[in-house]
Amino acid sequence: MGLTQNYDNLPMNWVGDWAGRRAVLTPRRTALYDSFTKENYTFQEMNDRACRVGTYLTDVLGLRKGDVITLICRNRIESIDLYLACGKLGIILAPLSQRLKKPELDDLMARLQPGILFHENQFAELVSTLSVPPSVQSVINIDDDQSIFENVILKTDPREVNIPLAMNDRCLYVHTGGTTATPKICIVPYRQMVWNSFDILATGLVGLYKKVLITFPFFHIGGWNTFTPLFHAGVTSVLMREFNAGLVLELIHEGHIENFGAVEAMLQFLIAHPKFGETDFSQLKTITTAAAPCSKAVMQTFLDKGVPISQTYGMTEAGPSNCAYIARSDSFEELLANSASIGASMFHCDAKIIDQESGNEVKPGEVGVLCLRSPHNFDGYLHDSERTRKIINQDSWVYTGDLAMQDQNGLMFIKGRADNMFISGGENISPEEIEHALMKHPAVAGAICAGAPDPKWGQAPVALVMFHAGQNITEDELKVFCRDLLAGYKIPKHIRPVTELPLTGAGKLNRQAVVTMFS
Numbered sequence: 001m002g003l004t005q006n007y008d009n010l011p012m013n014w015v016g017d018w019a020g021r022r023a024v025l026t027p028r029r030t031a032l033y034d035s036f037t038k039e040n041y042t043f044q045e046m047n048d049r050a051c052r053v054g055t056y057l058t059d060v061l062g063l064r065k066g067d068v069i070t071l072i073c074r075n076r077i078e079s080i081d082l083y084l085a086c087g088k089l090g091i092i093l094a095p096l097s098q099r100l101k102k103p104e105l106d107d108l109m110a111r112l113q114p115g116i117l118f119h120e121n122q123f124a125e126l127v128s129t130l131s132v133p134p135s136v137q138s139v140i141n142i143d144d145d146q147s148i149f150e151n152v153i154l155k156t157d158p159r160e161v162n163i164p165l166a167m168n169d170r171c172l173y174v175h176t177g178g179t180t181a182t183p184k185i186c187i188v189p190y191r192q193m194v195w196n197s198f199d200i201l202a203t204g205l206v207g208l209y210k211k212v213l214i215t216f217p218f219f220h221i222g223g224w225n226t227f228t229p230l231f232h233a234g235v236t237s238v239l240m241r242e243f244n245a246g247l248v249l250e251l252i253h254e255g256h257i258e259n260f261g262a263v264e265a266m267l268q269f270l271i272a273h274p275k276f277g278e279t280d281f282s283q284l285k286t287i288t289t290a291a292a293p294c295s296k297a298v299m300q301t302f303l304d305k306g307v308p309i310s311q312t313y314g315m316t317e318a319g320p321s322n323c324a325y326i327a328r329s330d331s332f333e334e335l336l337a338n339s340a341s342i343g344a345s346m347f348h349c350d351a352k353i354i355d356q357e358s359g360n361e362v363k364p365g366e367v368g369v370l371c372l373r374s375p376h377n378f379d380g381y382l383h384d385s386e387r388t389r390k391i392i393n394q395d396s397w398v399y400t401g402d403l404a405m406q407d408q409n410g411l412m413f414i415k416g417r418a419d420n421m422f423i424s425g426g427e428n429i430s431p432e433e434i435e436h437a438l439m440k441h442p443a444v445a446g447a448i449c450a451g452a453p454d455p456k457w458g459q460a461p462v463a464l465v466m467f468h469a470g471q472n473i474t475e476d477e478l479k480v481f482c483r484d485l486l487a488g489y490k491i492p493k494h495i496r497p498v499t500e501l502p503l504t505g506a507g508k509l510n511r512q513a514v515v516t517m518f519s
Contacts, residue, residue, distance in 0.1 A: 016087030016169070016171065031045070048158060050085045053081045170190075197228055200225075211258050212237060248270060264292065325341050420511060441478065464496050464514055
């Protein structure tokens with residue numbers, strides 16, 4: 001036999017078995033601090049829980065490699081239990097956002113065809129309304145009065161369930177917004193999670209810390225993109241069920257965390273909280289921002305507390321971490337001077353900025369579309385080869401859709417979008433999805449939506465609507481109508497009636513005109 005041609009296709013015992021490997025290497029080191037229960041868990045204890053959950057998944061529920069389970073849950077330890085157990089068995093975890101509404105969740109469930117639906121008791125009412133596909137053999141409430149997870153699943157006699165997996169085997173299905181009304185489901189292989197960890201560690205964003213708070217939700221890749229490198233590095237993850245500014249400040253004050261990731265809106269919530277002024281920041285070493293560069297005003301507030309801020313950038317399809325601004329000196333003035341920059345591409349990531357028409361690279365100082373390539377590219381969109389071909393080419397370059405410019409020093413700056421999507425508080429939002437929802441109201445003849453500048457969220461959805469002749473409806477009534485169709489963050493902040501929708505010279509909807517009207 002010759003040498004293996006492609007190690008990414010070679011099943012190996014360690015792939016996915018994060019819990020088992022850490023339990024062997026550092027069994028008594030603290031893996032997790034749960035800020036809700038105030039309990040600590042060692043890596044050995046996390047592996048024991050993963051083995052018990054894995055045994056239940058395979059021996060009781062009959063799940064096998066390649067099967068899918070969905071999860072509607074906040075950031076609880078049970079989410080991590082399932083993630084680590086699925087990694088041992090090659091079961092694909094598909095976390096779903098509890099912020100979505102029934103039509104959005106029904107669409108995702110129909111495409112995912114999961115075998116099991118796990119959910120938190122807090123979302124039992126939402127789950128009861130869903131059109132669960134026939135593929136679902138069990139719906140399991142993880143924390144109701146019967147407490148099946150605690151009293152049954154975690155009481156299962158554990159055995160070593162780990163099977164060899166290849167780096168190209170599927171780890172997660174992660175839904176993400178985009179430029180159409182239908183959410184995309186990203187295929188995330190183990191290769192992507194492993195190489196993304198390598199990049200975060202090699203770039204120096206994690207390894208210097210002992211305790212890191214996970215702020216991003218597990219229904220986003222950002223949550224797992226934080227947890228996995230921490231687990232790989234043997235760093236303690238600090239868990240909070242959902243973002244709570246008062247709790248974050250309490251954890252900082254008590255010295256429980258040395259670093260955390262955030263979008264700027266989270267930092268604004270911290271600054272506005274009554275506890276901010278009295279919080280002791282001496283144990284907090286850095287903050288890492290994502291989704292969009294942090295404004296100078298917010299950055300200055302934390303610099304005044306002695307806390308530097310590192311900027312990062314990425315997208316689920318290409319990373320999810322691809323670029324970072326690493327301070328080139330100890331000067332806070334340097335950070336402020338480059339506050340608008342996403343820095344340079346990470347250690348194992350290529351980046352180029354191309355002309356949208358020709359596809360050729362642009363010169364420094366010129367604006368083009370940012371493209372990324374790395375071993376942590378995703379494996380395409382589930383059951384959607386056409387959309388996959390539009391975002392990744394034959395040379396594995398991922399087309400981000402973000403307009404960018406690189407200066408003479410190699411620093412990159414995001415200048416906007418080449419398509420219609422916008423980002424609000426770290427969430428990708430498709431204006432078409434909002435327009436489709438508005439036009440489901442019988443009084444609405446036409447609608448146009450865009451992301452307008454917003455001091456808290458960066459951008460917020462706003463809309464213009466055109467009514468059918470003789471019909472009218474108030475802004476508040478339209479917002480109430482949208483609540484049954486859209487997640488809360490997608491509901492337009494402002495809706496104005498117009499007699500005609502703004503169009504470009506080519507007759508297309510002019511979303512920039514909408515932005516101008518609301519700016």
